[in-house]
Amino acid sequence: MIHRGSCLCGAVAYEIEGPMRPSVACHCSQCRKTSGHYWSATSVDVGRLTLIREAGLRWYRSSETAERGFCQHCGSSLFWREFGDEHVSIGAGTLDPPTGLRTARHIFVRDKSDYYEIEDGPEQAPQA
Secondary structure, X not given: OEEEEEOXXXXXXXXXXXXXXXXXXXXXXXXXXXXXXOEEEEEEEHHHEEEEEEOOEEEEEOOOOEEEEEEOOXXXXXXXXXXXXXXXXXXXXXXXXXXXXXEEEEEOHHHOOOOOOOOOOOEEOOOO
């Protein structure tokens, strides 16, 4: 099973081999500011992510423990990874459909903004 995705302009494209973790929606202020809303992401082992095109890929150290991958040309938020971790989070919205993903949980709901509500159903955690 191969899943494909890319940024808006195509300067970054990737493939994922095998199954993906259900999506987790993060409502923390960093995710909101980098995406313009909350950020929903799946996650895979780093070795299962292959960059097909990476000319536009840049990494931004967003905290002492993690960095975010984005396209320098179109600004798409693509990846998040914690330093030293063997997993990479991938923005669910950057995947080509069908993704087969469902939102399993919402995290940092205490930090969500005031202009939207979180739907009932998936687990909601005040922090991570």
